[in-house]
Amino acid sequence: MRNRLFIWIVLMGASLGAQDLDLPDLSNYQHNWMIYNPAFTGSREVSSISTFYRQIDFQIPAPVYGQLSWHSPTKNEKVAIGLSYFNETNPGSLFNTSGASSSQTKDNLYLNYAFRIWTGGGRLAFGISAGVTAYTMSFHPNLLHPGDAYLMREGFEVIPNIGAGVMYYTERYFVGVSIPKFLSRGDRLQDITHDFRSYSGVFTGGYDFRISDNFTINPSTLILYKLNQPLNVQAGLNFGLFEEKVWLGGVYKRPDFLSALFNIELSPKIMLGYSFSFSLGSTSNYYDKTHEIVFRYEFRRTVPSNIPFYY
Numbered sequence: 001m002r003n004r005l006f007i008w009i010v011l012m013g014a015s016l017g018a019q020d021l022d023l024p025d026l027s028n029y030q031h032n033w034m035i036y037n038p039a040f041t042g043s044r045e046v047s048s049i050s051t052f053y054r055q056i057d058f059q060i061p062a063p064v065y066g067q068l069s070w071h072s073p074t075k076n077e078k079v080a081i082g083l084s085y086f087n088e089t090n091p092g093s094l095f096n097t098s099g100a101s102s103s104q105t106k107d108n109l110y111l112n113y114a115f116r117i118w119t120g121g122g123r124l125a126f127g128i129s130a131g132v133t134a135y136t137m138s139f140h141p142n143l144l145h146p147g148d149a150y151l152m153r154e155g156f157e158v159i160p161n162i163g164a165g166v167m168y169y170t171e172r173y174f175v176g177v178s179i180p181k182f183l184s185r186g187d188r189l190q191d192i193t194h195d196f197r198s199y200s201g202v203f204t205g206g207y208d209f210r211i212s213d214n215f216t217i218n219p220s221t222l223i224l225y226k227l228n229q230p231l232n233v234q235a236g237l238n239f240g241l242f243e244e245k246v247w248l249g250g251v252y253k254r255p256d257f258l259s260a261l262f263n264i265e266l267s268p269k270i271m272l273g274y275s276f277s278f279s280l281g282s283t284s285n286y287y288d289k290t291h292e293i294v295f296r297y298e299f300r301r302t303v304p305s306n307i308p309f310y311y
Helices: 001-020 146-151
Strands: 046-057 064-073 079-090 101-119 120-138 153-169 175-180 200-207 210-214 215-226 232-241 247-255 257-265 270-279 290-298
Touching: 079 120, 232 257, 247 270, 257 290
Parallel strands: none
Antiparallel strands: 046 064, 046 290, 064 079, 079 101, 101 120, 120 153, 153 175, 175 200, 200 215, 210 215, 215 232, 232 247, 247 257, 257 270, 270 290
């Protein structure tokens, strides 16, 4: 039991470290830019709903991710609004012993606002977000020794937060910088702290190389930076086929993960995507063999963008 408990603690710690921003670690992140930077709110220039589901294939219960978001420009074309909900659940019975269970859930609900102005042939957008993250934790091992009782844990806390970002985009490229969360958790339940050293910055960028109407090349990147932590770099390369109705590509995640992506536009309103992530290392690890499904629905027949995959 102690060995299983140690494994669980190590894995849970890895998960919390990777999700320090309380944001999803996505492969098809091109469809969920608004989560990382509120300045992307309304950038598709239509009322757009997207959702994803992410499941890690592991021998013991592993995190499950789900997200639902909506964003749209308003009657004032300079203003856009959005709403995003994101859930991460670390489920289940972690031990073969009867009665043992544990779980941790993070629910994020955020409102987004963006103000956009035309300049230099493109749009400069300033975004802010405000909302809450609710943490629920339960840890109940089936104790073999009464002395292990201190390992039992229960907890619930709600942390309000705000974020901000800026982005500039044209029909060919975009670049954005944001700080998704200005506040952070303290050492005790319900503690909220503010420390510049705890800020995490997010850089996003992409470019559209249009070879022909039936073939485009779209590199993109998502970089997360926090003081005294390793740089989190994700680099994607996608190929658009058949007037960008079908997309094939991949994402490399530092240090040794690779994701294969397939996205298809089923109609001018509907997009469906799938990705599979795996480790390039010699051994499997906690984020190996991950499946991700993305679905997006638009409320207008056409999208006024030459690169709707990205915007």
